[in-house]
Amino acid sequence: MSVVSKTVFSELKINSMTLPNRIVVPAMVTRLSGEDGFVNDDITNRYVRFAKGGAGLVVLEAMAVHHSKSGPLLRICDDEFVPGLRGLRDQMRDAGPGCVVPQIIHFLKISRSGWRQKVEDLSISDIDAIVDAYAAAAVRTVAAGYDGVELHMAHAYTLSSFLSRLNKRRDDYGGSLNRRLHLPVRVIQSVRREVGDEYPIGVRFDGEECIKGGYTVEEARLIALRLVQSGVDYVSVSAGGKFEDAQPREGEPPYPYTGYSGDRCMPGKTYPNGANLYIAAGIKEFLREQGHSAPVIATGKINTPDLAESILTDGNADLIGMARPILCDPDWPRKVEAGNWEKVIRCCYANVCKAKDERFQTVTCFLWPRSSTQAPESDDVVEPTWPETGAALTADGTKGRISLKWEPATDNEAVYGYDIWRAIEGGEFERIDAVPAPVTAYHDTTAIKGLRYMYRVRGYDLAGNRTQASGEVAAEIS
Ligand SMILES: Cc1cc2nc3c(=O)[nH]c(=O)nc-3n(C[C@H](O)[C@H](O)[C@H](O)COP(=O)(O)O)c2cc1C
Structure with a gap:
C-alpha cells in the first residue's frame, strides 16, 4: 500500500x-x-x-x-x-x-x-x-x-x-x-x-x-x-x-x-x-x-x-x-x-x-529489546528471513481462543519482533498485534466462534525491515 x-x-x-x-x-x-x-x-x-x-x-x-x-x-x-x-x-x-x-x-x-x-x-x-x-x-x-x-x-x-x-x-x-x-x-x-x-x-x-x-x-x-x-x-x-x-x-x-x-x-x-x-x-x-x-x-x-x-x-x-x-x-x-x-x-x-x-520505573516500550533504555537504532537494509521450510505458522482454536505458533526468523543483525495479521475470511487483513522476539507464539483472545479467521505473521528487525509474510493459515474456534 x-x-x-x-x-x-x-x-x-x-x-x-x-x-x-x-x-x-x-x-x-x-x-x-x-x-x-x-x-x-x-x-x-x-x-x-x-x-x-x-x-x-x-x-x-x-x-x-x-x-x-x-x-x-x-x-x-x-x-x-x-x-x-x-x-x-x-x-x-x-x-x-x-x-x-x-x-x-x-x-x-x-x-x-x-x-x-x-x-x-x-x-x-x-x-x-x-x-x-x-x-x-x-x-x-x-x-x-x-x-x-x-x-x-x-x-x-x-x-x-x-x-x-x-x-x-x-x-x-x-x-x-x-x-x-x-x-x-x-x-x-x-x-x-x-x-x-x-x-x-x-x-x-x-x-x-x-x-x-x-x-x-x-x-x-x-x-x-x-x-x-x-x-x-x-x-x-x-x-x-x-x-x-x-x-x-x-x-x-x-x-x-x-x-x-x-x-x-x-x-x-x-x-x-x-x-x-x-x-x-x-x-x-x-x-x-x-x-x-x-x-x-x-x-x-x-x-x-x-x-x-x-x-x-x-x-x-x-x-x-x-x-x-x-x-x-x-x-x-x-x-x-x-x-x-x-x-x-x-x-x-x-x-x-x-x-x-x-511504578516510577524507567519508561520503556514493551516491544524494545529487553533491558534497553532507548529505542534501538539501525540503518540496516537486509530483511530478516524465514527458515527454508518457511514460517510453518499453525493455528489452534480448541481452547476458546486461537493460538498461533511459528518458527523463528533469522537476521544479519537481530530479529526484533513479529506483527500478527488477521482477516475475517474473505475480508482485508489488518495488523492486530505484535510480540517481541524471541516469542514465537500468540493467543488471539478476541476471536469469536462462528467466524472463520485467516492469519499471517511477519518478522521484523531493528531497522523495521520485514520478512515476507508467512504463509496464511485459517482457523476457527471449535
Ligand atoms: C508513559 C507516559 C507518560 C505520559 N506523560 C505525560 C505527561 O507528562 N504530560 C502529558 O500531558 N501527558 C502525558 N502522557 C499522555 C500522552 O501525552 C498521550 O496523551 C497519551 O499517551 C495518548 O496518546 P497516544 O495514544 O499517542 O499514546 C503520558 C503517556 C504515557 C504513556
Whole structure:
C-alpha cells in the first residue's frame, strides 16, 4: 500500500515557531531523571532520538514549576536547572529540524496514606504563588532557548483541578465555569506578560474529564475559547487521567491513570483508533466558528499515516499527537516521509510504558529489546528471513481462543519482533498485534466462534525491515 501523507508533512506556523511537519510528540514522562530534577545523559539520549526521528514538535515531559517533593521528575523551578535544559535544547537542535517546547506543571501534594491536597485547600496567597511559579518557569524556557512553552492544564494536576467541574471552591476560583477558568487564565496572562507577544504558548487540557460529574466536550469548547482569548497559541487536547476514579493502592500514593479516566487518557488495545478524536474535532469546530485559528492537536491512538492524513484533510485537527507510537519507534516521521511506513515498528498499546510510569520505573516500550533504555537504532537494509521450510505458522482454536505458533526468523543483525495479521475470511487483513522476539507464539483472545479467521505473521528487525509474510493459515474456534 502506498501512503500519501502530503498534509502530515506540511509546515505549520505557530506564532514565532514554524513546525516542519504536523507530527507532535506530546509530553511523556520518562522517569529517567533523578529526584533532583536535572537533565542527565539518559534524558538527553531519549529526546535527541525523538528529535532525530523528525517530529515537527517535541514536547518535553512535564517538569515542575515548584519545589514540591515528587518521584523522579524534571524540574524548572529554579535558575540552576537552566544550563542543563539549554544543553538538551542545543543537542536536539543538532539532531533534527523540529521545534521543542517544555511542558510545565504544578501539582498538589499527595501522600502514601491516600490523602491528597485539593484545590479547596489553597489560600489566595498559594494561588498567587502558582501564577508566579508558572511565569518564572516560562521565563526559564526562554532563557534555555526553547521555541515555546506548554502549560499543563490536563489530567490530575493543579490547573486541571481548577478547571474541573468537581472544583468545590466557593470563591472567585470555583463554582461557575467562568470562575473555574480564573486561575488558568491568570496563569496564561502572566506568562504572556513575561515572555512577550511572539513567544509561542501552548496549553494542554482535558477535552473531557471522563469521570462521573466531570465536564465533557460541551464545556471544553468554551474552555478552549477562553484559553485562546487569553493569549494561547495552540491547544493540545487530552482526556481523563484523574484522581477521582484512581484505584486505591495500599501504602502507595494514588496514581491518576488507574481508573476509567486513565484508560481514556492512554487508550489501550481495546479502544478504537482515534478514540478521542471527536473531542479535538468538536473543540476545533467551535474555535473556528468563533473566529479563532489557533491550531488544535488531537492525540489518542492515532498511529497510521492514513489516519493522520485523513484527520488533517477532514479538518478535525491541525496537528497529530503521537506519544506511544513514537516512543515505540522514534523514527516514525522520518520513515513515513521517506515512503517507508512498512518499516515502522508499530505500537501495540500494551501500555507497559504506562505501567512503568506508574511504578516510577524507567519508561520503556514493551516491544524494545529487553533491558534497553532507548529505542534501538539501525540503518540496516537486509530483511530478516524465514527458515527454508518457511514460517510453518499453525493455528489452534480448541481452547476458546486461537493460538498461533511459528518458527523463528533469522537476521544479519537481530530479529526484533513479529506483527500478527488477521482477516475475517474473505475480508482485508489488518495488523492486530505484535510480540517481541524471541516469542514465537500468540493467543488471539478476541476471536469469536462462528467466524472463520485467516492469519499471517511477519518478522521484523531493528531497522523495521520485514520478512515476507508467512504463509496464511485459517482457523476457527471449535
Ligand atoms: C508513559 C507516559 C507518560 C505520559 N506523560 C505525560 C505527561 O507528562 N504530560 C502529558 O500531558 N501527558 C502525558 N502522557 C499522555 C500522552 O501525552 C498521550 O496523551 C497519551 O499517551 C495518548 O496518546 P497516544 O495514544 O499517542 O499514546 C503520558 C503517556 C504515557 C504513556
